[in-house]
Amino acid sequence: MAMTAQKDPVVQGKGDRPASPAVDRALTVLEKLVGAEEGLTLTALARATEIPLATCASIVYTLEQRGYATRTVVGRSHFWRPTLRLYDLAAPLIRQEDLSEVAQPHLRALADELRMPAHIGVLDGTSVVYVAKAAPPGFIQFDTYPGKVSPFNLTALGRAIAAYLPDAELEPLVGTLVAGTGPKAPRSGARAFRTQLAKVRQVGYALEDEEEQADIACLAAPIFDAEGRVSGSIGVTGFSRDLTGPKLAYAVDLVVRHGREISTKRGF
Structure with missing residues (x-):
């Protein structure tokens, strides 16, 4: 069903007078x-x-x-x-800004090396938000962009973050799982999803293959901050056929390495 974007009304003050x-x-x-x-x-x-x-x-x-x-x-x-509650209010924005800035050269390197768009994602409630992107040149461009919001469990970016959350933070998220519509989408269930996250922790990266959309796959690794908390993820999106076999192994090595390097730069 087509959705029509609604614009918020623009309210302006007169001259130097504030609108509110x-x-x-x-x-x-x-x-x-x-x-x-x-x-x-x-x-x-x-x-x-x-x-x-x-x-x-x-x-x-x-x-x-x-x-x-x-x-x-x-x-x-x-x-x-x-x-200091003012700091708590600003801290998430500061972390996102810092993460995006630190990650830029790594995103560019990934996009150039793998010929796939590379992204930084952060968790916002039950969604993963794409906060930075680097895309390779070419006619084929994927529908990913800074500001895009997706259900956290349907993307490798979201899973790479969720796998390292404390259980108290993960528990409410597990109750909001969204079913995928891709040809390889598994049945959504809390137990199966937790098993999936345990595997992510074991291997150090997350992979989503044709679960959200046919022919599309994404790969991501976690990023940690100076306190050792997961603060985001870095990943690439490509055609499913390009993230299999030796190509997948090569991409995993690069994505995980760049995730570790960004974490190190942020004090981890």
């Missing part, structure tokens, strides 16, 4: 807290931001409730500071 004054004020307060060398009282914060005291109070109380601000009481004065 409430959001603008909240961000102003947050930026002022982050930039201050020490805690600020409500009075000082309202004065520094030029935001009415009552509005400023509502903002910092909300930030406190959400865990982005904390206060210290000294006598009758309350001093407000930001919390």
Whole structure:
């Protein structure tokens, strides 16, 4: 069934006026807290931001409730500071940005050597997101691109990540398996999928062959960060006939090696 893309409405402020004054004020307060060398009282914060005291109070109380601000009481004065939850908010974006940048030369090398598009994937909920790509020249181009989202269990990129997740993180994902529509798609089941992931850990790479789409296969290896956690995967996509026998063995060696090299660069 054809899907028609719907565009979000574009909302613009007039001149220098923000489209959402409430959001603008909240961000102003947050930026002022982050930039201050020490805690600020409500009075000082309202004065520094030029935001009415009552509005400023509502903002910092909300930030406190959400865990982005904390206060210290000294006598009758309350001093407000930001919390490290702001780092937690930004950390996934920082990791993705860093991963994509570090991986670029490796993606290019894989694409040139194997004559297949190479990708970096990260897990986002129950989906794997393609965050970087390098493609070889040629008329045949696969439908993969940065920003593409696929069910994590139907791609080698997703399986290479899932195989190394702590069980507490893997358990909720196993209950969301999507059945493939390719000619070699197995029956989807938690037990069979866990067995598949155990094999991935054993051999060090994941392979998906005509499970999501006829004639298409993909191969991927995990990438780890400085703390030893799996943070993404690197892989290639090609025709199924090009990822068999000696060609597969050669591709596995290259993909796994580049995965290890990227992990080393990221402190693993």
